[in-house]
Amino acid sequence: MASVSFENVSFNYGDKTIFHNLSLNVKDGEIMGIVGPSSCGKTTLIRCLAGLLNPTAGEIKIDEQVVFSKSKRICIKPEKRNIGMVFQDYAVWPHMSVRKNIEYPLIKHKIKADTRSKIIEHALQQVRMQSYANYMPVQLSGGQQQRVAIARALVGSRDLIIMDEPITNLDAKLREEMIGEIRQIQRDSGTTIIYITHDQEAALKLCDRIAIMQKDGQIVQIAGDEEIIKKPANRFVFEFIGVSNFIPLKIAADKVYILNGQQEILWKDAPMDKIKNQCQSSLIDMGIRPLDIIFDTESEIKAVIKSAVFLGNQFNYFVQLGNLELRVQLNALDAIKQKVYQEGDFVGLRFCQAVYYAAAVKTD
Numbered sequence: 185m186a187s188v189s190f191e192n193v194s195f196n197y198g199d200k201t202i203f204h205n206l207s208l209n210v211k212d213g214e215i216m217g218i219v220g221p222s223s224c225g226k227t228t229l230i231r232c233l234a235g236l237l238n239p240t241a242g243e244i245k246i247d248e249q250v251v252f253s254k255s256k257r258i259c260i261k262p263e264k265r266n267i268g269m270v271f272q273d274y275a276v277w278p279h280m281s282v283r284k285n286i287e288y289p290l291i292k293h294k295i296k297a298d299t300r301s302k303i304i305e306h307a308l309q310q311v312r313m314q315s316y317a318n319y320m321p322v323q324l325s326g327g328q329q330q331r332v333a334i335a336r337a338l339v340g341s342r343d344l345i346i347m348d349e350p351i352t353n354l355d356a357k358l359r360e361e362m363i364g365e366i367r368q369i370q371r372d373s374g375t376t377i378i379y380i381t382h383d384q385e386a387a388l389k390l391c392d393r394i395a396i397m398q399k400d401g402q403i404v405q406i407a408g409d410e411e412i413i414k415k416p417a418n419r420f421v422f423e424f425i426g427v428s429n430f431i432p433l434k435i436a437a438d439k440v441y442i443l444n445g446q447q448e449i450l451w452k453d454a455p456m457d458k459i460k461n462q463c464q465s466s467l468i469d470m471g472i473r474p475l476d477i478i479f480d481t482e483s484e485i486k487a488v489i490k491s492a493v494f495l496g497n498q499f500n501y502f503v504q505l506g507n508l509e510l511r512v513q514l515n516a517l518d519a520i521k522q523k524v525y526q527e528g529d530f531v532g533l534r535f536c537q538a539v540y541y542a543a544a545v546k547t548d
């Protein structure tokens with residue numbers, strides 16, 4: 185296990201700033217996700233940690249050892265940082281058998297042959313690949329190849345592994361399986377994992393904590409899945425994680441109105457205190473998740489069903505409220521108990537538990 189800290193780290197490509205004064209702490213033995221849209225700087229950040237790029241400012245420590253410091257002029261070589269790495273494409277060496285692939289870092293670290301065999305057996309067992317030791321990568325599925333890459337990273341470093349989009353190229357079912365397996369491997373080995381992805385769903389399922397990186401390279405929130413979903417730090421996080429609905433509101437004379445582009449609808453049971461607590465503006469965007477909108481025939485907020493999609497354990501409805509198109513999600517049992525709505529049906533909407541209120545952003 186190893187902890188990692190980035191302290192006020194900056195990186196520029198020429199005059200292009202990728203991130204500036206970035207700080208992040210990763211605890212011993214946790215899976216920390218670094219999640220953000222394409223090109224925000226995730227790979228650049230972990231390449232700085234691995235020693236493949238040198239930051240333009242700041243300090244990086246692994247377990248209290250400074251591996252890079254601009255001001256102290258310290259820069260430990262990549263091979264001395266003891267980091268295992270698993271990448272999206274560069275998974276395993278095609279000309280080496282599974283065993284040889286896993287053995288490679290051990291030879292590099294000058295581990296004796298009999299100890300090497302024991303470590304390889306253990307690693308093969310951890311990734312459930314014992315019976316494939318003599319296979320060549322071409323004989324393995326994508327998921328199996330990634331398991332070999334993880335085993336190789338594990339023998340290379342039991343302290344810290346960086347994974348950069350390791351399952352992006354796998355199909356949905358295999359991705360799901362690999363998430364469970366990476367978690368299990370991490371629990372068994374105790375290795376700290378830094379997991380880079382633009383796939384929010386995978387990160388939410390896998391990681392203990394997630395650092396959310398914006399397009400400008402800023403980390404805007406570091407938290408567990410529940411906090412990120414229920415208390416997003418800003419509008420970007422709310423929109424980036426999960427499905428989002430925005431509903432424009434107007435506050436006038438201590439009453440809340442829903443602006444649907446056609447009329448102002450009085451929202452009788454609006455949580456006025458909560459709204460005022462979070463936002464002082466009179467024009468507000470409310471962010472609400474599809475699961476937090478429910479159908480209620482008594483509600484004064486009337487909408488029409490545009491389409492309904494049944495997804496096994498849930499119903500996804502698209503409803504039209506004036507000019508607003510909203511997503512409503514019901515678990516299948518609740519939906520069936522109530523009534524399964526069809527296109528064109530009128531429904532009343534009740535908004536529970538909005539997670540976000542902020543001054544309205546003008547969109548044309």
Ligand SMILES: Nc1ncnc2c1ncn2[C@@H]1O[C@H](COP(=O)(O)OP(=O)(O)OP(=O)(O)O)[C@@H](O)[C@H]1O
Nearest residue numbers: 197202220221222223224225226227228229381382
């Ligand atoms: N060698 C380079 N020279 C100049 N700019 C670069 C170089 N490598 C990357 N960049 C730019 O730096 C920015 C950050 O790239 P980076 O690969 O770190 O993003 P990312 O968040 O990992 O993206 P993705 O999820 O698509 O892999 C991008 O705008 C990219 O074009």
